[in-house]
Amino acid sequence: MDALKAIKLAPARAWRTYLGGKLLDELYGSTQAKDGHFPEEWMMSVVSARNAGREAVKDEGLSMVTGVTPPVSLKSLITANPTGFLGKEHTACFGVNTGVLVKLIDAAERLTVQAHPDRPTAKALFHTDFGKTECWHILGGRIISGQPPCVYLGFKPGVTREQWQALFERQDLPGMLDCLHRFEVHNGDTFLIEGGIPHAIGAGCFLVEIQEPTDYTIRVERTTPSGFQVADFMCHQGLGFERMFDCFTYGGFTWEETQKRWKIPPVVLREEQSSREAELIGYRNTDYFRMTELEIGASLQLDTESSFSGIYVLSGQGAICADGATQSFQKGDQFFLPAQIKKLNIRKSSDEECRILRFFGPKPAVKQKTT
Numbered sequence: 001m002d003a004l005k006a007i008k009l010a011p012a013r014a015w016r017t018y019l020g021g022k023l024l025d026e027l028y029g030s031t032q033a034k035d036g037h038f039p040e041e042w043m044m045s046v047v048s049a050r051n052a053g054r055e056a057v058k059d060e061g062l063s064m065v066t067g068v069t070p071p072v073s074l075k076s077l078i079t080a081n082p083t084g085f086l087g088k089e090h091t092a093c094f095g096v097n098t099g100v101l102v103k104l105i106d107a108a109e110r111l112t113v114q115a116h117p118d119r120p121t122a123k124a125l126f127h128t129d130f131g132k133t134e135c136w137h138i139l140g141g142r143i144i145s146g147q148p149p150c151v152y153l154g155f156k157p158g159v160t161r162e163q164w165q166a167l168f169e170r171q172d173l174p175g176m177l178d179c180l181h182r183f184e185v186h187n188g189d190t191f192l193i194e195g196g197i198p199h200a201i202g203a204g205c206f207l208v209e210i211q212e213p214t215d216y217t218i219r220v221e222r223t224t225p226s227g228f229q230v231a232d233f234m235c236h237q238g239l240g241f242e243r244m245f246d247c248f249t250y251g252g253f254t255w256e257e258t259q260k261r262w263k264i265p266p267v268v269l270r271e272e273q274s275s276r277e278a279e280l281i282g283y284r285n286t287d288y289f290r291m292t293e294l295e296i297g298a299s300l301q302l303d304t305e306s307s308f309s310g311i312y313v314l315s316g317q318g319a320i321c322a323d324g325a326t327q328s329f330q331k332g333d334q335f336f337l338p339a340q341i342k343k344l345n346i347r348k349s350s351d352e353e354c355r356i357l358r359f360f361g362p363k364p365a366v367k368q369k370t371t
Contacts, residue, residue: 316354
């Protein structure tokens, strides 16, 4: 497939232990939208979900190209032409892996308290070059049981491994939550969640998550808030109930320190007539990924810098012109933009506000630090 044009990708829903997904159903015009165990849509994905009991479901969460028969995955396109799709510099460091995964998350209940390994821990325990540092950008939400959306992030000062493990063994959920900071969230808020930091997305959150491309999640709750029994493997990911606590970073910060450290303010990169680009998370914050938001007036020329990216259309209609090949888009569409594209322009085609998220992978030099 041609690496000189935008590749439109189909929505890829993934099963999770928690409930949600109604807003995702509504996004695509469903008249029977409801919450269930498919609360996430994975984007620009070359990763398969790790779900105990669903091993027979092959390639769940992988991004597939639209309008192609037989089905073709983004992963297979990249494997066949890594330099064309990912760029020479990126493939020199990461091979055929994009180094990034993006998700839309609609949580109807609080997610179980969890953490993901940082890169050194992932290397030692899971024998992978990637951990699971991630970032949440809040797109909106809904009131659940009278409570506004919130997130839990980071240990309070003084939390020890022994204390945390004892709370797990007793399944003392109020005690666990009391160890974490709680933040009410609003549209436009952005949080960085480094590997090892305990966290939980609260009920009612609708957000986009950009992360390292793994699905290693260490859960400390044996039962979800809605009553779903979490399998042992889904808690410890094969490490066992002792070693899984190696994945947490202990100690902690005050509420003010936590907010200053991990709540990320946007930075306006440029404004051209009625168009605007703002960086929501960037290499100033983490080497592992980058995300910007585009507000399209009439049109906006984008820099490619010989690197790949992905886009998701939050609102509006228009067209993407990549090296002369034009494709239309509307709300909810997602595209992969190969590194080989040299000229990229986005045009708006209606009076409706046009907002687009753009996603980037890691700095190519990062892997060299971990090997």
